[in-house]
Amino acid sequence: MQGFGHKGRLEDARMLTGRGRYVSDWQLAGQAYGHFVRSDRAHAEIVSIEKEAAMRTPGVLAVLTGEDVAAAGLKPLPAAAPMKGRGGAEQLATRRPALAQGRVRYVGDPVALVVAESAAAAQDAAEAVSVGYRELPAVVDARAALAPGAPQLHENIPGNLLLDFAGGDEAATRAAFERAARIVRLTSYHTRVVGNPMEPRAATGVYDPASGTYLLYATTQGATGMRGQMATVLGVPPEKVRVVAEEVGGGFGVRFNIYPEYAALLLAARALGRPVKWVGTRSEVFIADEQARDIVHLGEMALDASGRILGMRFEFTSNLGAYLAFTGSFVNTVNLVNVASGVYDVQAVHVQAKLVVTNTVPTAAYRGAGRPVSSYAIERLVDQAAYELGMDPAEFRRRNLVPKEKFPYRIATGFEYDCGDFEGVLDKALKAAEWDSFEKRKIESSRHGKLRGRGIATYIEASGSGGFAPYDQVQLGWDEEARLTLRATSHSHGQGHETTYAQIVSGVLGVPMETIRLRSADPDMNMVGNPTGGSRSLLGVGSVLLMAAQEAVRKGLAAAAEELEAAVPDIEFVEGKYRIKGTDRSIDIRELVKRHPGALDVDLKDKKVGATFPNGCHIAEVEIEPETGSAEIVRYVACDDAGNIINHQIVEGQMQGGITQGAGHVFGEQAVYDADSGQLLTGSFMDYPMPRAVLVNNLTVLDYPVPTKTNPLGAKGVGEAGVTGSMPCLMNAVMDALRQGGVGHFDMPASPHRIWRALQAARGRA
Numbered sequence: 001m002q003g004f005g006h007k008g009r010l011e012d013a014r015m016l017t018g019r020g021r022y023v024s025d026w027q028l029a030g031q032a033y034g035h036f037v038r039s040d041r042a043h044a045e046i047v048s049i050e051k052e053a054a055m056r057t058p059g060v061l062a063v064l065t066g067e068d069v070a071a072a073g074l075k076p077l078p079a080a081a082p083m084k085g086r087g088g089a090e091q092l093a094t095r096r097p098a099l100a101q102g103r104v105r106y107v108g109d110p111v112a113l114v115v116a117e118s119a120a121a122a123q124d125a126a127e128a129v130s131v132g133y134r135e136l137p138a139v140v141d142a143r144a145a146l147a148p149g150a151p152q153l154h155e156n157i158p159g160n161l162l163l164d165f166a167g168g169d170e171a172a173t174r175a176a177f178e179r180a181a182r183i184v185r186l187t188s189y190h191t192r193v194v195g196n197p198m199e200p201r202a203a204t205g206v207y208d209p210a211s212g213t214y215l216l217y218a219t220t221q222g223a224t225g226m227r228g229q230m231a232t233v234l235g236v237p238p239e240k241v242r243v244v245a246e247e248v249g250g251g252f253g254v255r256f257n258i259y260p261e262y263a264a265l266l267l268a269a270r271a272l273g274r275p276v277k278w279v280g281t282r283s284e285v286f287i288a289d290e291q292a293r294d295i296v297h298l299g300e301m302a303l304d305a306s307g308r309i310l311g312m313r314f315e316f317t318s319n320l321g322a323y324l325a326f327t328g329s330f331v332n333t334v335n336l337v338n339v340a341s342g343v344y345d346v347q348a349v350h351v352q353a354k355l356v357v358t359n360t361v362p363t364a365a366y367r368g369a370g371r372p373v374s375s376y377a378i379e380r381l382v383d384q385a386a387y388e389l390g391m392d393p394a395e396f397r398r399r400n401l402v403p404k405e406k407f408p409y410r411i412a413t414g415f416e417y418d419c420g421d422f423e424g425v426l427d428k429a430l431k432a433a434e435w436d437s438f439e440k441r442k443i444e445s446s447r448h449g450k451l452r453g454r455g456i457a458t459y460i461e462a463s464g465s466g467g468f469a470p471y472d473q474v475q476l477g478w479d480e481e482a483r484l485t486l487r488a489t490s491h492s493h494g495q496g497h498e499t500t501y502a503q504i505v506s507g508v509l510g511v512p513m514e515t516i517r518l519r520s521a522d523p524d525m526n527m528v529g530n531p532t533g534g535s536r537s538l539l540g541v542g543s544v545l546l547m548a549a550q551e552a553v554r555k556g557l558a559a560a561a562e563e564l565e566a567a568v569p570d571i572e573f574v575e576g577k578y579r580i581k582g583t584d585r586s587i588d589i590r591e592l593v594k595r596h597p598g599a600l601d602v603d604l605k606d607k608k609v610g611a612t613f614p615n616g617c618h619i620a621e622v623e624i625e626p627e628t629g630s631a632e633i634v635r636y637v638a639c640d641d642a643g644n645i646i647n648h649q650i651v652e653g654q655m656q657g658g659i660t661q662g663a664g665h666v667f668g669e670q671a672v673y674d675a676d677s678g679q680l681l682t683g684s685f686m687d688y689p690m691p692r693a694v695l696v697n698n699l700t701v702l703d704y705p706v707p708t709k710t711n712p713l714g715a716k717g718v719g720e721a722g723v724t725g726s727m728p729c730l731m732n733a734v735m736d737a738l739r740q741g742g743v744g745h746f747d748m749p750a751s752p753h754r755i756w757r758a759l760q761a762a763r764g765r766a
């Protein structure tokens, strides 16, 4: 699949020369502008909404509230397929309307949509909307929300516990703990983050009364997902909803789900008979985009006398925010449990997860969607065990890895790992990281008054199952110039699909990549398939594209035989040409397409993909300056098994981005709420440190491909692996450094202030 000699990505020229079309670039005839009035209370009853003053503001066209939403019969926002709790208990539902009805449950909850002739007029009018509230006590912490007497958010969710989930083998795990020579415990907090894609959320709603069709321009990770979710809210068949998303400036999981604003905009468009456009601000990203993580976990490990892991158990308490987001429950259940024994050969594993509602922004999928939380819980616990045993953390891991001979390997809590070579990955990473000479570097750092810590994480994640659609549909359509348009439902918002898909198809058809273009969210597209998520686009859509290209070749055989005046069995296809075997008589595929319009078009629906298990070993070294608490990543080696790789440059970019995202989370990003008022205290980049380019220094990305047979490309997902590997690796490195300063326990974020305080406290104790 490689070796096309193509430098850079096909999409780059368009992006770099400002020719990308983002939602805010679309200007529709007659469009009006929306502005949302949002709750400034974390928890309150809505007593009144005065909109008359706003309606008298120049240019204002309408003020919609929850009453209008109810009157129009819009349904609450849907959740994905419900999970079962302990003993088969049903997952409870939160009624989340497009605009608040009767009660607000977090700061940022949309209360009214003001529509006017200009964005400025809509904003002015919004300020004239007066909402009367009766305040209710708020709770922002998941454990506090479970405590007796905590404020109750939803009448149908007693004790704020939406789901009590368990997975794995409880009895076997209990037995393992009973015979353990040693038990290691670690509680940690996986802090809450704001996704913060570069492009704030934006949407334009359009309604066509003649056909009864809704058209939504939106920042989304996939038109098909959005269409299905929106059809549920509007109460119309999916064919009545069209979604357009050309360029989207980043997704990271928080652009996967439907948002209340989108439904409100479509309702306004229908009411006014005009397109209604809304472009959100960065402040709205902070209080109205889904947030993520915010999970406390207790991990326990049972060990025998020789340092072998006998069993592991985990208890997660997940903060879902005020409403269950579409992806909220599976992220906090199956994605935590599915690979709960990591890369280790241990059969006694049990996971419990409590999913709790609080007065905070809803949490949902964010790059890794539960897997980084799981790997963090496992790998920090593993490190703690190695520390308590006084063992080299790499050796402790090696002793417990699933050996190569054991594949396929069914784990206790879910999947069967089809293939892998965990020890091979570990060895390659150790060598590249110069593991054995660390002590020398540590001494050198201490000469400069710095604490040098080394961290390792051997991770695995499941990618690619794609449960949102029954199959992936792709289309190959040739035009009269024999240029090829690929249509697919996965959306690329930074992952480079245009390039990698073209590579796959061009590799089969032998046509230049530049003659191939990708469309993934056109209004006239009525296809079925998964949106982008779970690092499955290549496996799912890429695999079907490969098959579709092979199908195009097959379809061309008859036409080629006719052109070459030969029998079909005598024709072969080689490097873009149909040729009579053993002769030099041939016809180029593009020439054939021009002579037989439509003959090589393909519409394929298939699903040839099972879950894959990208895995790797990440090793980092950090230096901490004890007097200031600042930490610097001085070395980072990532060795990953992504199976066969289609485009090394893109994969390296994905790893670099994911590692930096994980590093941002470990070293500073955190959404903090005030416990009393429920206000978000970190609502802008003044208070919320996004990672900068210099955060991850001296990064080495290596691959160790073990091709999978679960898809025809032999590839494993890569889009989230960097986060899943980097978070535990970096935190283990920080811990290794802090232990030298006497710190026994530390939670992220490893910000200078927190590191400094931890070291000071340890010094005080000493």
Ligand code: MCN
Residues within 6 Å of the ligand: 250, 251, 252, 253, 366, 367, 368, 493, 494, 495, 496, 497, 500, 501, 532, 533, 534, 535, 536, 537, 538, 539, 542, 642, 643, 644, 645, 646, 647, 648, 650, 651, 654, 657, 715, 716, 717, 718, 719, 720
């Ligand atoms: N690829 C490859 N060889 C492999 C695996 C992947 O060449 N063995 C290529 C693919 O062809 C694709 C890219 O790497 O161009 C990522 O592929 P894949 O792992 O299939 O992931 P997806 O395309 O499905 O992307 C989703 C994943 C997720 S879930 C999040 S969240 C995420 C991410 O990717 N959000 C991103 N990466 C992101 N990158 C950017 N720039 N922006 C985001 O919002």
